[in-house]
Amino acid sequence: MPEMVLRLIRASHPEPALAVTGVAALLAWGVGHRPGGVAVVTAAVLASQLAVGWLNDWLDADRDAAVGRTDKPLVEGAISRRVVGAAGVLAALVTPPLALATNPAAAVLATVALVSALLYNWPLKFTPASVLPYALSFGALPAFVVLALPDAPAPPLWLVAAGVLLGAGAHFANVLPDLDDDVRTGVRGLPHRIGPAGTRTAAAGLLLATTATLVFGPPGPPSWSGLAAIAVAVVVLPLGWYGSRTAARRGTRPVAVFRAVLLVALIDVVLLVIAGRVV
Numbered sequence: 308m309p310e311m312v313l314r315l316i317r318a319s320h321p322e323p324a325l326a327v328t329g330v331a332a333l334l335a336w337g338v339g340h341r342p343g344g345v346a347v348v349t350a351a352v353l354a355s356q357l358a359v360g361w362l363n364d365w366l367d368a369d370r371d372a373a374v375g376r377t378d379k380p381l382v383e384g385a386i387s388r389r390v391v392g393a394a395g396v397l398a399a400l401v402t403p404p405l406a407l408a409t410n411p412a413a414a415v416l417a418t419v420a421l422v423s424a425l426l427y428n429w430p431l432k433f434t435p436a437s438v439l440p441y442a443l444s445f446g447a448l449p450a451f452v453v454l455a456l457p458d459a460p461a462p463p464l465w466l467v468a469a470g471v472l473l474g475a476g477a478h479f480a481n482v483l484p485d486l487d488d489d490v491r492t493g494v495r496g497l498p499h500r501i502g503p504a505g506t507r508t509a510a511a512g513l514l515l516a517t518t519a520t521l522v523f524g525p526p527g528p529p530s531w532s533g534l535a536a537i538a539v540a541v542v543v544l545p546l547g548w549y550g551s552r553t554a555a556r557r558g559t560r561p562v563a564v565f566r567a568v569l570l571v572a573l574i575d576v577v578l579l580v581i582a583g584r585v586v
């Protein structure tokens with residue numbers, strides 16, 4: 308793969324972008340999209356993730372350089388700021404037409420999710436409302452996937468609620484490794500205002516609530532696989548919480564809660580797809 312492409316991928320926040328796109332693809336398959344529908348939904352979600360990730364690094368380049376972020380190609384000077392910004396604008400522009408290949412109502416939801424996420428990049432991440440775009444975008448994501456079906460069914464409330472809780476939890480988990488650096492560069496979102504202990508607790512608590520919503524939300528009794536998912540969340544999330552706390556005390560990047568959150572989110576969706584109970 309050409310070097311430039313690899314650098315662009317690194318500037319896109321590839322871990323969360325792939326996780327969110329993978330979850331959307333599995334969900335699309337689980338709710339009954341045909342292969343073409345799965346492809347369109349996946350492409351629209353991937354484009355929105357790339358747009359948000361690239362424009363985030365484009366906007367944050369000076370702040371990331373000020374705190375010496377070693378994981379950012381823009382800080383290394385490995386890629387120009389103009390290229391990353393242009394890639395972000397291009398990805399944002401192709402998201403609505405891609406989503407429109409399903410139906411207009413679904414395209415509106417995909418666009419709302421994108422715009423809300425871009426508003427996180429600027430200005431909401433600096434305010435106490437920093438959690439809102441995550442909650443809105445992640446609530447809109449499963450609603451988009453369901454509404455994008457050929458007969459455009461109404462998305463179940465429990466699924467949207469699970470998206471909102473997952474998004475809010477992901478915000479706290481994502482900010483956790485950067486709390487100190489952010490404060491030095493003037494970023495004061497909700498997690499910075501409630502501090503590291505509150506942030507770790509919010510991330511783990513919201514993910515546990517997501518899992519419970521997914522297991523107990525659908526009609527009928529919970530499945531054994533659903534109960535197993537809760538058991539995994541109950542073990543993995545506190546382990547991630549503990550790992551992040553230990554890393555923070557050692558002065559290394561506390562990414563364990565973030566990884567635990569991604570793992571629990573993926574397990575939730577895979578179990579739901581296998582059980583065929585999403586809608």
Ligand SMILES: CC(C)=CCC/C(C)=C/CC/C(C)=C/COP(=O)(O)OP(=O)(O)O
Nearest residue numbers: 355359360363420421424427440441444448
């Ligand atoms: C469905 C959909 C579009 C969901 C996206 C929701 C959303 C608000 C995503 C933001 C992702 C992102 C680029 C975080 C980086 O934040 P940061 O600048 O705090 O972290 P960093 O230091 O790692 O760059």
